[in-house]
Amino acid sequence: MKLKSDIDYAAFFKQAKHCQGNVYYHTEEGDHMNLKSVLSMYVFATLNAASDAFPKGEVLCDAPEDYDRLMDYLILQNEKQKG
Numbered sequence: 001m002k003l004k005s006d007i008d009y010a011a012f013f014k015q016a017k018h019c020q021g022n023v024y025y026h027t028e029e030g031d032h033m034n035l036k037s038v039l040s041m042y043v044f045a046t047l048n049a050a051s052d053a054f055p056k057g058e059v060l061c062d063a064p065e066d067y068d069r070l071m072d073y074l075i076l077q078n079e080k081q082k083g
Contacts, residue, residue, distance in 0.1 A: 013045075020065065021061055024060045
């Protein structure tokens with residue numbers, strides 16, 4: 001799922017840390033970052049602040065129930081079709 005624009009990244013990372021499984025950010029270029037890793041969080045936040053590349057990637061969770069925890073930060077499939 002894609003990230004919404006203008007989210008509170010600190011709150012998003014806090015929720016990701018509480019997920020049961022790993023939470024990954026996959027870029028269109030094929031890069032993968034585990035957002036439960038502190039180093040990946042810093043890299044993600046720094047690159048996101050410096051460019052608009054990250055909204056083009058996707059957030060993927062190992063555990064399906066973790067999507068519910070992150071739903072406030074993700075664009076649902078039907079939301080993409082409306083906009």
